[in-house]
Amino acid sequence: GPNAYGHELLGVLGELALATAQLPAWAAPRRAKRNLLTLRDEAFVRPEPLGLVLVIGAWNYPFVLVMQPLIGAIAAGGCARRAAGRAARGAAHRAAPAGNAVVVKPSEVSEHTARLLADLLPKYLDPELYPVVTGGVTETTELLTHRFDHILYTGSTAVGKIVMAAAAKHLTPVTLELGGKSPCYIDRDCDLAVACRRITWGKYMNCGQTCIAPDYILCDPAIQAQVVENIKATLREFYGDDVKSSPDYERIINKRHFHRVLALLEGQKVAHGGEADEASCFIAPTILTDVSPDAKVMQEEIFGPILPIVPVKSADEAIELINSREKPLALYVFSNNKKLINRFISETTSGGVTANDVIMHFFLSSLPFGGVGHSGMGAYHGQHSFDTFSHHRSCLIKDLKMEGTNKLRYPPGSHKKVAWAKFFLLKRFQWGRAGLVALVLLGLVAAVLIKVSLA
Amino acid sequence: NPYAGLVSGLRAAWLAGKTRPMEYRVAQLEALGRFLDEKKQDILVALASDMRKPSFEVEISEISICRSELHHTLNNLGSWMKDEHVEKNLAIQLDSAFIRKDPYGVVLIIAPWNYPIHLLLVPLIGAIAAGNCVVMKPSEISKNAERLVVETLLSYLDKDCFAVVTAGVEETTKLLENKFDYIFFTGVPSVGRTVMMAAGKHLTPVTLELGGKNPCYVSDDCEVHNVARRVAWGRFFNAGQTCVAPDYILCSAEMREKLLPALREAIAEFYGPNPKESPDFARIVGDKQFQRVRALLGSGRAAIGGQVDEQERYIAPTVLVDVRPEDAVMREEIFGPVLPILTVAGEDEAVAFINARERPLALYVFSSSQKVLQRVLEHTSSGGFCGNDTVMHMTLPVLPFGGIGHSGLGCYHGRFSFDTFSHARAALLRAAGREALNAVRYPPYSARRLPLLRAATETRRAPACTVL
Secondary structure: OHHHHHHHHHHHHHHHHHHHHHHHHHHOOEEOOOEHHHOOOEEEEEEEEOOEEEEEOOOOOOOHHHHHHHHHHHHOOOOOOHHHOOOOOOOOOOOOOOOOEEEEEOOOOOHHHHHHHHHHHHHHOOOOOOOEOOOOHHHHHHHOOOOOOEEEEEOOHHHHHHHHHHHHHHOOOEEEEOOOOOEEEEOOOOOHHHHHHHHHHHHHHHHHOOOOOOOEEEEOHHHHHHHHHHHHHHHHHHHOOOHHHOOOOOOOOOHHHHHHHHHOOOOOEEEEOOOEEHHHOEEOOEEEEOOOOOOHHHOOOOOOOEEEEEEOOOHHHHHHHHHOOOOOOEEEEEOOOHHHHHHHHHHOOOOEEEEOOOOHHHHOOOOOEOOOHHHEEOOEOHHHHHHHOEEEEEEEEOOOOOOHHHHHHOOOOOHHHHHHHHHHHHOEOOHHHHHHHHHHHHHHHHHHHHHHHHO | OOOHHHHHHHHHHHHOOOOOOHHHHHHHHHHHHHHHHHOHHHHHHHHHHHHOOOHHHHHHHHHHHHHHHHHHHHHHHHHHHOOEEOOOOHHHOOOEEEEEEEEOOEEEEEOOOOOOOHHHHHHHHHHHHOOOEEEEEOOOOOHHHHHHHHHOHHHHOOOOOEEEOOOOHHHHHHHOOOOOOEEEEEOOHHHHHHHHHHHHHOOOOEEEEOOOOOEEEEOOOOOHHHHHHHHHHHHHHHHHOOOOOOOEEEEOHHHHHHHHHHHHHHHHHHHOOOHHHOOOOOOOOOHHHHHHHHHHOOOOEEEEOOOEEOOOOEEOOEEEEOOOOOOHHHOOOOOOOEEEEEEOOOHHHHHHHHHOOOOOOEEEEEOOOHHHHHHHHHHOOOOEEEEOOOOHHHHOOOOOEOOOHHHEEOOEOHHHHHHHOEEEEEEEEOOOOOHHHHHHHOOOOOHHHHHHHHHHHOOOOOOOOOOO
16 A cells, blocks of 8 residues: 555665666765875775675565665666676676676565565566575575675574674675664653654554664653553544554564564553454554563564553663663654753664654665664665675775885885885875965966967 | 673773763873884884884884874864764755764774784774774784783773783683674684674674785786886785785786896895895794795795795795696785796786685786776776785775675775774754644555655656756
């Protein structure tokens, strides 16, 4: 429906447009500043394709989490030579690749999208260069024994460790987009109605199965009841009085996760929701109050439509709680107080932050999207995708003649030589102002010469 | 775990926020600068004891280069630390979007023995600049440098936030069982694998500066004397114990005949008629390494050099010819003063030879033709590339230094060191107002709203034609 379009396709179309528009700029060699010893030389960084890339997708946003990395991997490296197609699967890291080849492994849990990708991609892309591999744990484990030049994995922390271990055997760099519990702090000084509407949107979209959904709320006990009321009101606005019959409310992906999520309600105070129906994997939007940090629901990423509220007496307590846990993928703070927001950002760490909203930092492609610690490593989106799938090769091209200054570095050594060598190595030449002055002088000289010649 | 206390102590200091303020970082970096100035003699002596490193080499490759990185970092730290504001789309024009550089926390730097000060300090500078606490693990093989780091270097730094661990293989394995927030390793690929596996258990990101065999292609259109000098300098510096040294030469039989006398001349120019007596030629660091390199002398035949002295761990500057690709000297990184020359029919054969092997840390091409340089550059892959010289590309702090494939993962130097040890954290600061604009994204979803949402957020493809 429209949510799939909004959440999955819109992002992909945007990335495609950006990549095709910016590719020449991204792929161009980047010139570097030189020192006195290397003044006459060319120094630049050349983005080159890595070779063979493996993209492992997740089941919650099965299309975008495969397509966005794929776009980056295809774009990376030189564009003009991509058509040569020398990078066939096995030979990719042996020959100098003309561009990245990409093995796409969609999640088997979202089986319909996996089948769709397996059917459609080969119709639009060369299956020799961009094969789609389907299968479950066994096939993925087998796939991971092969050598790749980069692996991008989206999924759980536990499997992230398995992917990194497999990559380590081949010294393959990885980008791991994992998860965790993304905290959401609501300050007393904020527009509570707006805050709660935005939180409700981010929490319950895709039935809570979003890696950057606000996992739990931290707020002063004094505003807890109001938060609950606001969220309830918003839920009615969004899904009507009977959530189950709203066409805009999703379901849990399968029975296993249905039971996992439901079990988190054990022993908790349900302020709203809690209804479930196994047949359709339906769990109603649920709010828990007065949740203890030691509760079961606070030990793992919820990845479902359950929103615990953990009361904290102050921002200090909130920050301490956040820092005592694994680094989250996203951090959210709602407040009118800019100083407080800055404090939260400065005294914690996380993959990314959105203040006074949720999720939105994901949609700006100029921002790198990734985790830190157990929530991941590396980042992508926009140019960050291009850079992730490229090797930035430093190049220095010198003159074969001009041996003069080189003599400084050759043995036999002497103290005088050391002083000169240090002088040349340490100083760096700024063309800016000097260049401008030189240009002006040149212009003056040219003007005089022209005048003289015409006279 | 014997190091758990040490690591948790540093983590407590980290959580207390000691290393974050700019003033603190600058103070620690300046202290490193004082170490380099005040203890220069000690550094010279330590490295002379470890591998008879000539004082000229110590000055430029251990002290000066660190000072360069230090100054570059101090000059730019303010701007590197600033939030990097990014381009916004229509929907968030009135919001603030930037990238915040967060320190990782407690980082581990493992340094090798060949440039024990340089390869510890340059990553350390980046780690401190980025606001981290650091555990340093200098190499136990360069014993005197290791002692210098423990007894002297550490005294210049804040011991609450910086520690040095002296450890052999077994203890280092135990050290790696602890959780670090970043691990920076310089060494051989096999140990790199071990480090990455250990890091993987904690999902710790890594930078691995490894090695390989750096090919050096010399095209026929070359003025041979400058080539010989530049290659000999890069190969025999530190008695060949340099990760970016040219490992082997590829050239035509014709060029080989010209190169040999030129190399002989360059070696004599540098080290005199008997390099063993030159104060400017180093020794192999230890007996094990000496035996390993000596065994490689059995490949092909020594056209230049070949003499050894086990007592001194001296191996003469040596050039091997008649070497076959399957020979021992071509199967591992040489890391010694031995330069094999293999003949190829031409550029294509050289490129094919290079591409059939693991991607090297550095690739060198000598040619007076820009076209040849460009072609080899485009048809090969390597960590870095230098045309018409050796080693020099890694002396510029503005060029990222790192490998690819088995030669490494990640990069550093200059700003890249700061970035390596920082987490680039995306931040979007919105305001509570303008909620009406958000209505487009809320349920109940309506297909009618999509065009508006797309218009506000989507990037459009630029038109193909442009007006000049």
